[in-house]
Amino acid sequence: MTAIEIRDLAKSFGSVKAVDGVSFTVEAGSVTAYLGPNGAGKTTTLRCLLGLVTPDSGEALVDGRRYATLPQPVSEVGAVLEATSFHPGRTALDHLRILCVAAGLPDQRARESLEAVGLGDVADKRVGAFSLGMRQRLALGSALLGRPKILILDEPANGLDPAGIEWLRGFLRHLAHEEGAAVLVSSHVLAEVEQTVDNVVIIAKGRLVRQGTLAELTTNGDSAIRIRASDTATLAPALEAAGAAVDRVEDGLLRVRGLDAEAVGRIALDQRVVLTEVAQERSDLQKVFLELTGER
Amino acid sequence: MIGLVKAEVRKLFTTRLWWIMLLVMLVLIGVNLTFITAFAGVTSEAGGAALPARDTAEWVQTAWSVGSGGSIFVMILGVVMITSEYRYQTVTGTFLTTPRRERVIIAKLITGALVGLLFALVALVLVAAVVIPATLLSGGELSLSESRIPQVSVGILASLALYGLFGIGLGALVRNQIAGIVGAVVWAYVVESIFTAIPVLHPVGKWLPGGAAQALMSIDVDTGLGRPEWLPAWGGALVLIGYGLLFALVASATTVRRDIT
Structure with a gap:
């Protein structure tokens, strides 16, 4: 089920095209990373989705509707934006109690939410004394008040x-896979999300450059095999004869594309060459990311 | 809407500014009352009394109207209620919870008026606690009709409530906290006092919020500069409501709709 749909979204601030014709979708029950370098347009996209910024053209829909038209927005969508959006003189619990009463939720949700994000002990402390990490947890707590099925997080790992x-x-x-929530999380640091996400959407300079599953992105393109062998002078022509592209990296080290590891091993056996090392060269996400966003 | 008003009330009472403002207001009114009580009926060398004597109905009316001095604090509180949301970016959470932004503004207008009423009640308690014993001890009589206590009290209640509304409208329009507060103070202490003190400017001054608030209290005391021609009380109320709503409407159509980035 499509929980979030961005269609041809565009937004300019003055002469700067922050978002320039971006389209993608986020499905329920999955974690999608929204990746791009700083200033790529991630935050603008998310703020358009949440009705805080009015797009110039295109649509950003949650559950098929514009955010502003949702009858009970906080019960459908939870959002974590910047970590500083709290009054320093107000306690954590009071912040959430204010949102509860405005959203028509029972007050006890405020304490439950704080417990869920591990802030139960500091509920009555003023937010001014909170660390950045605690503010991030509080922001997440406020996003969870209405037990939403869609969660949108902008750089949530900052300060943690x-x-x-x-x-x-x-x-x-847990939210996505056990409770079926759709989670969209933006980040400029790939390592933060690499182990968490199912899908990846990459944006650079306001334009979408790739959408796919994590597996699709990493196996895409040239996956090469690195081989150390006793006699590369014999092995290399044989591999080429089998249709592989072979780079002679250095003496005794080959980089082979176009054959899998098993095929390489069989050819080496035929040629009576001893393989001392066979390594699948996985094109890792960081490299793909840098290539795609043109920041290499 | 009740939930939204409750949320606004919670916002106000979960930070410290409201009681600081209340305290400062009480101190200011207290100081004013002290002067008015101390110098009542004292004659100057020229022979005329600057203030009527404590046992007169005129003095009671003058002293009672000191309660209206809370208007500036209510106005500032109104400005802060809306500008602090922008300053601390809590406006993000507010608009995420209530994406129909004009509903937030309406809730704030209502809350601003309620806070004004609350401040007015506290101010009136203080005024009553000083003025009633003072006039009775000086041998005066407390005549409600002659001293116009009911009219002045209603005027204070109404004008403080409407100044709260006015502050919200102003804050929504300005968005910047410092600019909003400075604007409110300059307006109240400089612009308003010029227009209400100089008789020639009265035709303009009576249409300003300060003049409208004076009209609400319909104080009938000759200040020596000529008896000002205020609007009728209901006219003053309409003018004050008009300013608050006009600001709020203009703000809703302009600043409130802006992108929250």
């Missing part, structure tokens, strides 16, 4: 310590 990031990963995976 490694333990916090690990916790967030588990939390998002």
Whole structure:
């Protein structure tokens, strides 16, 4: 089921095209990473989706509707935007109680949400004394108040310590895979999301450059095999004869494309050449990311 | 809408500014009352009394109207209620919860008026606690009709409520907290006092919020500069409501609709 749909979305600020004709979808029960370098247009896309920014053209829909027309928005969509959006003189619990009463939710949801994000002990502390990581947790707590089935997070790992990031990963995976939520999480740091996400949407300079599953992106293109062998002078022509493209990287080291590891092994056996190392060269996401966003 | 008003009330009472404002208002009114009580009936060398004596109905009316001094604090509170949302970016959460932004503005207008009423009630309690004993101890009589206590009290309640509304409208229009507060203070203490103190400017001044608030209280005291021609009380109320709603409407059509980035 399509939970989020972005269609031909465009938004300019002055002469800067922040988002320029972006389209993608996010399905229920999955975590989708929205990736791109800083200034690529991620935040603008998410704010259009949440009705905070009015797009110039195109549509951004949640559950097939514009956010502003949802009758109970916080019960359908939870959003974590920037970490600073709290009044420093107000307590964590009061922040959430205000949102509860405005959204028509029972007050006890405020405490439940704080417990869920691990802030139960500091519920009555003023937010001014909170660390960045605690504010991020509080922002997530406010997003969870209405038990939404769609969660939108903008750079949620900013300011979290490694333990916090690990916790967030588990939390998002649990929401998507166990509770069937659709999770869209933006990031400019690939390593943060690589272990969490099912799908990847990559954007650069306001334009969409790729959408696919994590597996599709990493196996795409040239997957090569690195081989160390006793006698590369014999092996290389034989591999080429079998249709492979062979780079002689250095003495005793070959980089082979067009054959899988088993085929390479059989040819080596035929040629009575000893393989001392066979390694699948996985084109990793970071490399794909840098290539696609033109930042290499 | 009740939920939204409740949310606005919670926003106000979960931060500290409201009681600081209330305290400052009480101190200011207290100081004013002290002067008015101390110098009542004191004659100057020229022979005329600057203030009527404590046992007169005129003094009661003058002293009672000191309660209207809370209007500036209510106005500032109104400005802050809306501009602090932009300053601390809580407006993001507010508009995510209530994407129909004009509903938020309406809830804030209602809350601003309620807060004005609350401040007015507290101010009136203080005024009553000073003025009633003062005039009775000086041998005066407390005549409600002659001292116009009911009219002045209603005027104070109405004008503070409407100044709350006015502050919200102003804040929505300006969005910047410092600009909003400075604007409100300059307006109240400089612009308004020029237009209400100088008789020639009264024809303009009576249409300004300050003049409208004076009209609401319909104080009938000769200040020595000529008896100002205020609007009728209901006219003053309409003018104040008009300003608040006009600002709020203009703001809803312009600044409130802007992108939240």
